[in-house]
Amino acid sequence: MSTATDDRYNTLEKSMKKLGYDKSALIETLHTAQETFGYLGIDTLKFIAQRLRLPYSKVYGVATFYNYFRLKPKGKHNVVVCMGTACYIKGSNKILEKIEQRYGIKVGETTPDNVLSLLSARCFGSCSLAPVVVYDNVPKGKVTVEDSLCEIEEMIK
Numbered sequence: 001m002s003t004a005t006d007d008r009y010n011t012l013e014k015s016m017k018k019l020g021y022d023k024s025a026l027i028e029t030l031h032t033a034q035e036t037f038g039y040l041g042i043d044t045l046k047f048i049a050q051r052l053r054l055p056y057s058k059v060y061g062v063a064t065f066y067n068y069f070r071l072k073p074k075g076k077h078n079v080v081v082c083m084g085t086a087c088y089i090k091g092s093n094k095i096l097e098k099i100e101q102r103y104g105i106k107v108g109e110t111t112p113d114n115v116l117s118l119l120s121a122r123c124f125g126s127c128s129l130a131p132v133v134v135y136d137n138v139p140k141g142k143v144t145v146e147d148s149l150c151e152i153e154e155m156i157k
């Protein structure tokens, strides 16, 4: 998914704009990015570096320095459930609960076989499509519990 068509990048862009693209707000920006994406992927870090006009090595260095930041989910596959208000109202908490029950893991955890990591995010910026779930970096909207469980089964088989 490109940065131009992925609403999550718009959310991140708005946040950086609000802070005046201030280089000294890098940590705050990384927090926002992690809340938006569930983790900090290389494309996301490059996007931040470019927008804040910082060397990629600096952004990567800060992201790896703090234990709080997660550079990638541990599992081979990952699912990120949006827990923002719009998605929550439309039942994303139920989707999350079912995934937790089915795979025996909590948010932030990975199955013992390292196949699936479950993450949550605050808002992907696609609220009109709530509830939204991202499967291996592909966002899907208006998701039901059943859709979500099927999607994950397909993804990990």
Ligand code: FES
Binding pocket: 082, 083, 084, 085, 086, 087, 088, 122, 123, 124, 125, 126, 127, 128, 130, 131, 132
């Ligand atoms: S609250 Fe889920 S996309 Fe905005």
